[in-house]
Amino acid sequence: MNQLSAAAADERTRTGLSKEALSRAFLDNLFYLQGRSLDVATDNNLYQAAAFTVRDRLLERWIRSAHVYKEQNARTVCYLSAEFLLGPHLANNLINLGIIEAARAAGDELDLDFEQILESEEEPGLGNGGLGRLAACYMDSLATTQIPAIGYGIRYEFGIFDQVIVDGWQVEKGDTWLRNGNPWEIPRPKLAFPVGFGGYSEEYADEYGVVRHRWRPELQINGVAYDTPIMGYGVNNVNLLRLWRSEAPESFNFGAFNVGDYYGAVHAKIGAETISKVLYPNDEPEAGKELRLKQQFFFVSCSLQDMIRLQLRNTGTLEHFSEKFAVQLNDTHPALAVAELMRLLMDEHLMGWEQAWTITRNTCHFTNHTLLPEALETWPVELFERLLPRHLEIIYAINQRFLDEVRVRFLNDEARVARMSLIDEGGGRKVRMAHLAAVGSRAINGVAELHSELLKSTVMKDFNDLWPERFHNVTNGVTPRRFMVVSNPELAALITETCGNDRWVSDLESLRDLEPHAEDHALQQRWRAVKTNAKRELSDWLGARTGYAPDPESLFDVQAKRFHEYKRQHLNLLHIIWLYEQIKQNANTDLTPRTFIFGGKAAPGYFMAKLMIKLINAVGEVINKDPQVNGTLRVLFMPDFNVKNGQRLYPAADLSEQISLAGKEASGTGNMKFSMNGALTIGTLDGANIEIRDEVGHENFFLFGMTATEVQQRQEAGYQPWEYYQRNEQLRSAIDLIASGLFSHGDAELFRPLTENLIHHDPFMVLADFEDYRERQQEVDRAYRDAHHWDRMSILNTTRMGKFSSDRSIRDYAQRIWQVEPTPVEVHD
Ligand code: NBX
Known part of the structure; x- marks a missing residue:
């Protein structure tokens, strides 16, 4: 043990963080707070006792922090x-306190199932x-x-x-x-x-x-x-x-x-x-x-x-x-x-x-x-007047002063004044909350x-003209504590061992030290073994819940995020249907076996998003049962995607789907969580994807689709999805297969709102990006077969994610x- 960790261990003993101190406190909390002894305790009793034990240790530091902050008038x-x-708090707090191993040891000594206790927490x-x-x-x-x-x-x-799936539909x-x-x-x-x-x-x-x-x-x-x-x-x-x-x-x-x-x-x-x-x-x-x-x-x-x-x-x-x-x-x-x-x-x-x-x-x-x-929030003036009459007065007064400033700065430009006003005067007066926030903020x-660039050039352009500074x-950014250490302990251990220390946990840029090892075949093999283990665990979990346990050797292709047309889960699905058609047309089609996993909730009133969930499940039902497919393709829906389930997903993904229409996803943060865990991204030049690609290297990222500028130009020129449908046979046959009723027991009506919308409106240009997406997916197929090359890319995705630690954002x-x-x-x- 080096000097530093000896000192840390010493401090842990002193401050009640040793294994012995933890098990004593745990038993006390079980007995005195809940009136239970070990032999009759339920999972929840054990979890509560563990949680109180950890919380007590936080409280001492909390009081101390409050005191120091006050003294220093920070x-x-x-x-x-x-x-x-x-x-969930428990595992995260154990990691942050540095006592997860002590806690695990205390659990072992009491003959408790530590993982089961962590599992019992309701997030x-x-x-x-x-x-x-x-x-x-x-x-x-x-x-x-x-x-x-x-x-x-x-x-x-x-x-x-909580989302449950009943007959393929989301039920809340x-x-x-x-x-x-x-x-x-x-x-x-x-x-x-x-x-x-x-x-x-x-x-x-x-x-x-x-x-x-x-x-x-x-x-x-x-x-x-x-x-x-x-x-x-x-x-x-x-x-x-x-x-x-x-x-x-x-x-x-x-x-x-x-x-x-x-x-x-x-x-x-x-x-x-x-x-x-x-x-x-x-x-x-x-x-x-x-x-x-x-x-x-x-x-x-x-x-x-x-x-x-x-x-x-x-x-x-x-x-x-x-x-x-x-x-x-x-x-x-x-x-x-x-x-x-x-x-x-x-x-x-x-x-x-x-x-x-x-x-x-x-x-x-x-x-x-x-x-x-x-999505820009406004509230009817009438509602404001009724609920918050004094605030409306204040907003009017702020507005008056503000618009005077605009008038002096931009002479004779009443159109601008109307655009910038805190009150939208068109069709039922409304308070514009983004304008209120902007005017009142430094x-x-x-x-x-x-x-941020689009913000300045579109929705907040007038404000940027006035106050560019x-x-x-x-x-x-996202926290590597939860999204690496807590959710992927095996990967974290491998990284720490290879680096020789765990500095990376609070200094993610230092993962760059690992880069020279990306070529190392021994590391690549261990890296792959960690990934395969995570896939096996996820497979068991999914098997128990969906009836299909996917093959951990197949490529795990994951799209997990809220359901939204702009996020284009249906683009992913059209590609899957196209693959299915290839197999049906030629049983010998040479495809890399893939498991497509979707996760995410739809807003309860968002009809199209809910229909997309139904369609995914319907397609899965046909493909997963088709003997001709023979396991080459699997389509699974992970029910109830939340933080806890996300933690199972990120470590197990080989490919991360970040396929929103360029210009629509402000940043995305799932993209960062996947990449940190060694998934490669297939994605558009949208949100933080652009910066992720720049960091991990263009050769380690599967890029497709129009740029935000191209999207705008195409829209201005008058986008006609119908033309893509007519021209691209692959696309047409995939859409037609949905419309035929194959995935809805012959009911040709069920998915019509979705197919018709794509063919005639397609507000998020799924059809325009389809061909490029399909081609890039073929590249993914080929790349995955070269294990060394893939593992190297995977390692580099993780090691180059330093920028996307939320520690950097906060700094x-x-x-x-x-x-x-x-x-x-x-x-x-
Ligand atoms: O915020 C999301 C964006 O869509 C992502 O691109 C971005 O990465 C993330 C963090 O910056 N927005 C989001 O999650 N919005 C909401 O959840 C939301 C909730 C309630 C509401 C409006 C938006 N009334």
């Missing part, structure tokens, strides 16, 4: 997000997809890079629905993740803030005759804090995730409240609790949903009140608020922060407009995650280079956007 990042898609699915998962990766990296941070969001009682099931309690959170019943809704705004003169405003809400509810500690890797810093739960205030006491109207009182109480009840399962805004606006205001208001409380407690004044806090708005969902911070500063803390505006503008920063016009960023790019934000510094935390006995 600038704190407040990450405001309607979603945090955390995934908090408090997000839809990439945006929510990004927030969770950033929380991990903020703690790991020692930046004081609080994540603020909503403690949904029901997270993203409520997510009851809190059923067995949540050992990671600490409720803070005394830490609660009132949040108003409705009523009216009034002017009054204060004691000095100054005219002020106040909001008289019709209804008030409470937001109660639930805290979850977030542990950094290999450091003592523990940050805080503070989620708000809505409750009726105590004044809802049934006797006192509304005498004689018992049912009315109960109804009001239920109404208050509804706000944090359920996560909206759409990965695009649903127009005009009142409850959604209430959720947004609810968590924004609680979070800002909390920051103000902290600042007043520490300094007694709000003058330096923006020096103390950097607020990051995760898309427009928390954009109301701009108006609410203004209201709190002016109405509640009696600040003048100019000072309040300077503080607001120096506090907020805004990240955009989409260019799709239908910095605006996109999430990959292409996306405010626009930035911060390319997304970018820290230096270029927030101007915050690391604050290390020492633990002394």
Whole structure:
């Protein structure tokens, strides 16, 4: 043992992290918290005992971190997000604390199935997809890079629905993740803030005759804090995730409240609790949903009140608020922060407009995650007026000053003024949330280079003309702790052994040290063995759930992400159908055996996305049963793709499908998770794919499809999908096979909406990119047969992923956007 690790082991013993200390604490938590002994404990009892044991060890470091942060008066990042898609905590916290081996040993000694205990954890699915998962990766990296941070969001009682597949269709099931309690959170019943809704705004003169405003809400509810500690890797810093739960205030006491109207009182109480009840399962805004606006205001208001409380407690004044806090708005969902911070500063803390505006503008920063016009959030003015009358006044006042600035800067350009206004005046007046966020923020960023450029040249062009210095790019990243160490321990061990140390876990760029070994046949063989093992594990898992256990020797070709037409799962499927036709036409067709695996949820109201899921399952049913195919092709749908299932998938993929239409995927983060685990990518020049390809080397990436510029030109020239359908025989026969009813027991109607849409509209240009995609897939087929070459490419994909660690993203934000510094935390006995 070297000196450093001896010192670490020594410290672990001292701080209760040794195997003995862990098993003692575990048994105590089983007995004293749950009244169970080992012989009668259920899986859940064991899991809870393990979770409490780990949590206790986080708490000491958490208290210490809070103390150090306060003493040093460090600038704190407040990450405001309607979603945090955390995934299971236990394994991750064990890794970050550096005690997974000690815990495993403690489990062995007690004769417990350690893996089974980890499996028992129900994941908090408090997000839809990439945006929510990004927030969770950033929380991990903020703690790991020692930046004081609080994540603020909503403690949904029901997270993203569980997906079950019934007769090939997606069926949604409520997510009851809190059923067995949540050992990671600490409720803070005394830490609660009132949040108003409705009523009216009034002017009054204060004691000095100054005219002020106040909001008289019709209804008030409470937001109660639930805290979850977030542990950094290999450091003592523990940050805080503070989620708000809505409750009726105590004044809802049934006797006192509304005498004689018992049912009315109960109804009001239920109404208050509804706000944090359920996560909206759409990965695009649903127009005009009142409850959604209430959720947004609810968590924004609680979070800002909390920051103000902290600042007043520490300094007694709000003058330096923006020096103390950097607020990051995760898309427009928390954009109301701009108006609410203004209201709190002016109405509640009696600040003048100019000072309040300077503080607001120096506090907020805004990240955009989409260019799709239908996904840009707007709210009817009428709804605002009814729910948030004072905020609407403030938004009007911000708008007036802002548009004056635009008019002075761009003389005689009323068209521009109308385009930039916070209010969309066309067809039912609406508040444009992206404009509110942009006007109230010091910095605006996109999430990959292409996306940030397109942001400046399209949806935010006018804003870029006005304030070019405010626009930035911060390319997304993902945490290698969860997506390598936790999910792929065998690969992590091989990398650590080959590097001679595990520095790469918090310094992913150092994987470059491995590059010289990419040629090494011995390493290639071990690398392949690790991949094949992961494929075998996935195969067993899928076999138990779908009835088909794919051959681990076949190429695992995976597309896992939300279902969306722009992500083009149907492009993948058309290729599969074409392959199937080749086999049917000629049984001796020489194909590399492949297993196609799909995973992902569709928004419950998104008809076309749900039809795509049905079609995948229908195609799978025919192909998987066809004796002529003889196992050369398999098409499987992994039900309920979530963080936990993703962790099974990434290690087992040979090929990662990143095939969105260029210009539509802001960044993508699944692309990074696959590549880190040694999958090669077949992809378009979209989002972060471009940067991934530049990093891993163009020769180690299967590129196809139009560029974003070509897409735009083709669209402007008048895109005619019909022409591709007519001209390309392969494409036509694949589409015709769907339309024939072969995959729907002869029902030629079932998939007609999909085929007709492709032939006549094809908004995401599937047909235009098909031929190039098919050709590139043939290259993949050939490449996979040369094992040495493939393994080398796979190794290089992993070793060159340093840029895509979320630690790098967070350092970018820290230096270029927030101007915050690391604050290390020492633990002394
Ligand atoms: O955010 C995703 C983008 O589509 C990805 O390209 C990007 O990598 C990722 C992280 O930057 N957007 C996303 O996941 N959006 C949502 O989930 C969403 C949820 C609710 C809503 C709108 C969007 N109202």
